[in-house]
Amino acid sequence: MYSFDYERPSGVNDAAASLGEDDKVLAGGQTLLPTLKLRLAQAGKLVDLSGIDELKGISSNGSELSIGAMTRHVDVADSAEVRSAIPALADLASHIGDAQVRNRGTIGGSVANNDPAADYPSALVALGATVHTNKRSISAEDFFVDLFETALEEDEIITKISFPVPESAAYAKFPNPASRYALVGVFVAKTSGGVRVAVTGAGPCVFRQSDMEAALSSDFSSSAISGISTDASGLNSDIHASAEYRANLVSVMAGRAVDAAS
Amino acid sequence: MPVENGIGAAVRRKEDQRFITGNGNYLDDMNKVGQAYGYFLRSPHAHAKINGINLDAAKAAPGVVDIFTGADMAADGIGGLICGWGITSKDGSPHNAPPHNSMAIDAVRHVGDQVAFVIADSLQQAKDAAELIDVDYAELPPVTDISRALSGGAPQIHEEAPGNVCYDWELGDKDAVDAAFASAAKVSKIDLVNNRLSPNPMEPRAALGEFDPGSEELTLYTTSQNPHVARLIMSAFLAIAPENKLRVVAPDVGGGFGSKIFVYAEETVTVWAARKINRPVKWTADRSEAFMTDAHGRDHVTHAELAMDDEGHILGFRVSTKANLGAYLSTFASAVPTYLYGTLLNGQYKIPSIYVEVLAGFTNTTPVDAYRGAGRPEATYVVERMMETAARDLNMDPTEFRMKNFIQPDAYPYETPVIMTYDSGDYPANMNAAKGLIDYAGFAARKAQSEANGKIRGIGCAAYIEACGIAPSAAVGSLGAGVGLWESAEVRFNPTGSVTVFTGSHSHGQGHETTFAQIIADKLGVPIESVEVVHGDTDKVPFGMGTYGSRSLAVGGSAIVKAVDKIVEKSKKIAAHLMEAAVEDIEHEHGVFSVAGTDKQMTMGEIAFAAYVPHNYPEDLEPGMAENAFYDPLNFTFPAGTHIAEVEIDPNTGVVDIVDWAASDDFGNIVNPMIVEGQVHGGVAQGIGQAMLEGVVYDDESGQLLTGSYMDYCMPRADDLPSFKIDTTGTVCPSNPLGVKGCGEAGAIAAPAALMNAITNALGKDIDMPATPEKVWRAANA
Numbered sequence A: 001m002y003s004f005d006y007e008r009p010s011g012v013n014d015a016a017a018s019l020g021e022d023d024k025v026l027a028g029g030q031t032l033l034p035t036l037k038l039r040l041a042q043a044g045k046l047v048d049l050s051g052i053d054e055l056k057g058i059s060s061n062g063s064e065l066s067i068g069a070m071t072r073h074v075d076v077a078d079s080a081e082v083r084s085a086i087p088a089l090a091d092l093a094s095h096i097g098d099a100q101v102r103n104r105g106t107i108g109g110s111v112a113n114n115d116p117a118a119d120y121p122s123a124l125v126a127l128g129a130t131v132h133t134n135k136r137s138i139s140a141e142d143f144f145v146d147l148f149e150t151a152l153e154e155d156e157i158i159t160k161i162s163f164p165v166p167e168s169a170a171y172a173k174f175p176n177p178a179s180r181y182a183l184v185g186v187f188v189a190k191t192s193g194g195v196r197v198a199v200t201g202a203g204p205c206v207f208r209q210s211d212m213e214a215a216l217s218s219d220f221s222s223s224a225i226s227g228i229s230t231d232a233s234g235l236n237s238d239i240h241a242s243a244e245y246r247a248n249l250v251s252v253m254a255g256r257a258v259d260a261a262s
Numbered sequence B: 001m002p003v004e005n006g007i008g009a010a011v012r013r014k015e016d017q018r019f020i021t022g023n024g025n026y027l028d029d030m031n032k033v034g035q036a037y038g039y040f041l042r043s044p045h046a047h048a049k050i051n052g053i054n055l056d057a058a059k060a061a062p063g064v065v066d067i068f069t070g071a072d073m074a075a076d077g078i079g080g081l082i083c084g085w086g087i088t089s090k091d092g093s094p095h096n097a098p099p100h101n102s103m104a105i106d107a108v109r110h111v112g113d114q115v116a117f118v119i120a121d122s123l124q125q126a127k128d129a130a131e132l133i134d135v136d137y138a139e140l141p142p143v144t145d146i147s148r149a150l151s152g153g154a155p156q157i158h159e160e161a162p163g164n165v166c167y168d169w170e171l172g173d174k175d176a177v178d179a180a181f182a183s184a185a186k187v188s189k190i191d192l193v194n195n196r197l198s199p200n201p202m203e204p205r206a207a208l209g210e211f212d213p214g215s216e217e218l219t220l221y222t223t224s225q226n227p228h229v230a231r232l233i234m235s236a237f238l239a240i241a242p243e244n245k246l247r248v249v250a251p252d253v254g255g256g257f258g259s260k261i262f263v264y265a266e267e268t269v270t271v272w273a274a275r276k277i278n279r280p281v282k283w284t285a286d287r288s289e290a291f292m293t294d295a296h297g298r299d300h301v302t303h304a305e306l307a308m309d310d311e312g313h314i315l316g317f318r319v320s321t322k323a324n325l326g327a328y329l330s331t332f333a334s335a336v337p338t339y340l341y342g343t344l345l346n347g348q349y350k351i352p353s354i355y356v357e358v359l360a361g362f363t364n365t366t367p368v369d370a371y372r373g374a375g376r377p378e379a380t381y382v383v384e385r386m387m388e389t390a391a392r393d394l395n396m397d398p399t400e401f402r403m404k405n406f407i408q409p410d411a412y413p414y415e416t417p418v419i420m421t422y423d424s425g426d427y428p429a430n431m432n433a434a435k436g437l438i439d440y441a442g443f444a445a446r447k448a449q450s451e452a453n454g455k456i457r458g459i460g461c462a463a464y465i466e467a468c469g470i471a472p473s474a475a476v477g478s479l480g481a482g483v484g485l486w487e488s489a490e491v492r493f494n495p496t497g498s499v500t501v502f503t504g505s506h507s508h509g510q511g512h513e514t515t516f517a518q519i520i521a522d523k524l525g526v527p528i529e530s531v532e533v534v535h536g537d538t539d540k541v542p543f544g545m546g547t548y549g550s551r552s553l554a555v556g557g558s559a560i561v562k563a564v565d566k567i568v569e570k571s572k573k574i575a576a577h578l579m580e581a582a583v584e585d586i587e588h589e590h591g592v593f594s595v596a597g598t599d600k601q602m603t604m605g606e607i608a609f610a611a612y613v614p615h616n617y618p619e620d621l622e623p624g625m626a627e628n629a630f631y632d633p634l635n636f637t638f639p640a641g642t643h644i645a646e647v648e649i650d651p652n653t654g655v656v657d658i659v660d661w662a663a664s665d666d667f668g669n670i671v672n673p674m675i676v677e678g679q680v681h682g683g684v685a686q687g688i689g690q691a692m693l694e695g696v697v698y699d700d701e702s703g704q705l706l707t708g709s710y711m712d713y714c715m716p717r718a719d720d721l722p723s724f725k726i727d728t729t730g731t732v733c734p735s736n737p738l739g740v741k742g743c744g745e746a747g748a749i750a751a752p753a754a755l756m757n758a759i760t761n762a763l764g765k766d767i768d769m770p771a772t773p774e775k776v777w778r779a780a781n782a
């Protein structure tokens, strides 16, 4: 780790104001700290968000669930409000990493990082969530731009994520045997605006499987998508799985998610 | 009458209190006054020539004490690392042993190769300074795959090893095997890859060097499985310091699995540098370094053929293996694919003739050496995958095929065609026990049920054998070993009756403090709480060959028994004097000495006290109660058994669910069944890891290590494993006083073959380890 300065402000505006060009905000540190320790990244200053109360907490008004950026995975997994509004989201959070990671890692950090194998991006896109920052509100689909790339500007801080409550939803994850991140994860949501199928892990960035969405909109059953394949050409290929295998897993996991959501 | 906490009792491990409360004494917990920190600059390239190293900017960086390179060590007369086992090729020539410098001098040969050692007041400063070192590399093309390395035209890694060959070795009677194949009614063939593994002990390697300018004594604290051997090699071959001026201490060590047997560059550099700077210096590997530099295991490519008559009796066995030894020869690397492998290819079977040839070579990869099982897992994998394939070719139940060819219980001692003499066993009994545990007969019904659920079920076994308790010194000496493989012990009574046992074995998780105390409790009636086991310090223990090859109990334990025998002999003389009887009339049982035919008796504690306070004492006897023993085994020991795995495969994803596991192991007598069960669990877990999850991957083009962290190298976790059904049906080992065989590696030896036999049984076709979901999915859907 290279040396850096450290600040722990108590308000979002203070935090944003103190963010210089080489600085980084620190949430749960589960991604950022290992990167710093391995000297793969360097920060002039870490601005720790853990002292900002307004970034924490979960609230629901029946049609919308709102989760503060600094809410930890374990809190989402265990939340009665999440379990009653969008049980699939609690289930997703309960399968992120291991207990230590869930006790530190946050939804804001996960979303800001946009790891291609992270779980949350699929939920945000399938549920049509909105990412709120200190500056604006961004729809999930506009937010996740590309591999580790989001719409966030340098001094922009995620404050909360809001999720419209769906009719039903489910997440099916095929964990990478080594890292237990998603080798492929498929989040299926039946919403008032139609069915949405979002895939993580398979490609460089979360994406919607529109053929499946169309089929499921007329018949919400796993048999309706059993013949639909995903083009492997844009998918990831690495030592863990080829693009072809990932494409197969998209079909299998989508079927399982639909079964679970039906 | 059994003694409390004696031999056979499932005693909880004494050492665990200290470990699980965080009070262990591991190397990185140690700090010395004035200690500096060392950091290795390592090669980012798999293969490159070094044109120059400029240290100027780095040496001027804040906090830097000094920076050393391989040239500095050479200038100081420090030799290179050695390989301690000479292998002779088919043509009679000795194996090619290229130089193995602790730090690179003119070339680097694998990613992570040591280039410079930076010492600073803090680790951060050392790392900062390392970034300022300017190394002028001229990159060379690398090769990581052994088949490619040994085929013509591959990059040449060492001048001293033309064609990258280390040796071309053979064992067995080629003509007899050729004749067997010529007369065979049936021949089965198989091609196998034994995947490369990273050892992954929980505690990374570390070293702390300290120099005392007054006594000129150097001390190396290190994560070693055999500190005396490390001292011997560093003195005799590297000239770090004379043996009497070098102390090597291996304190609590957090796992080794073989990887901490070897003498590593980092240890030698650290202790040498401590004298150069006249200051203690500590180096601790981080996990990335562990992946790059801890000696790897396995990495074989094998073709095997089995000749049979028309009734399925085995006539001959032919094996040809290519072994990847990595970039340099590690300490015992040469022995693993030869005498620890070829000699076990007889398995549990009556095989009239066997011939094996092994072509071993260099690649631009981390050195490969012994890893849990060392050679025997490779042998078992070949033998047991071969047996399964033969049975399938014959359309015979694989367990029946094995039963038909097993060496029978009345056939011992049994001489194999590959120079081993098996001493005891009952292979059919272990096979039957394992089949009973897993309800082998009910498999067909379970398979039908799985099929109805859209799943594919498979069952497979491995009837393994291994050679432990290494080893008779004369035997290994005749095969090229540079050392003897005996063990030492001292049993020292204190005047108040408590006991300190000094052992040359080294516990790095095996539970010696408990097992060895149980032996003392059993033999001498001393409560285990009053027995202290001391190991791992060349200044305390007489000498030791260390712990590996499941040898600690069979060899180290036998040395303790031998010392105990001397204690008993002396005690009888003291007891005879004190009770006014003839020595021949003194009887001894569990620490109580009595005069035959009378009610006169004395305890071991009373006698020990008399030995140290000899007011009334036999004239011709030395005072004191401490005895030394060196024990050289008569033979290897041969643990054997059968493991059976049952799996259910999801054809949609290729996920393999291990639904059941049965193990029946013959470990001979058992001192602590709880520790033995733990060893089996751990071993099987590692074996399952090899079969399904683990595998070191290099990019053959760039030579880069692609599995350099746990993000990419898959370790088995608890939820990957089934509950194990374990049985220890055994036969007493006739070749050591405890009747024990060894249990530390059995699981890792049996499991890969058992599991792959189950998976390939389900799939109806062969795939190589690791059986990842994708490979299984492709096979299931091809």
Ligand SMILES: Cc1cc2nc3c(=O)[nH]c(=O)nc-3n(C[C@H](O)[C@H](O)[C@H](O)COP(=O)(O)OP(=O)(O)OC[C@H]3O[C@@H](n4cnc5c(N)ncnc54)[C@H](O)[C@@H]3O)c2cc1C
Pocket (backbone or CB within 6 Å): A024, A025, A026, A027, A028, A029, A030, A031, A032, A033, A049, A069, A070, A095, A096, A097, A098, A101, A104, A105, A106, A107, A108, A109, A110, A112, A113, A115, A117, A118, A119, A120, A152, A156, A157, A158, A159, A179, A180, A181, A182
């Ligand atoms: C062993 C392990 C296993 C894991 N397994 C999984 C898994 O299975 N699935 C999964 O999805 N993830 C997994 N993760 C990642 C985990 O979910 C992390 O929590 C997540 O990647 C980052 O969240 P964090 O709160 O730790 O953020 P940090 O590491 O603190 O920050 C990550 C990045 O986001 C930025 N950031 C953080 N908060 C904000 C904010 N409010 N506004 C703007 N930028 C911000 C930081 O500056 C940094 O660049 C795993 C991590 C580990 C270490």
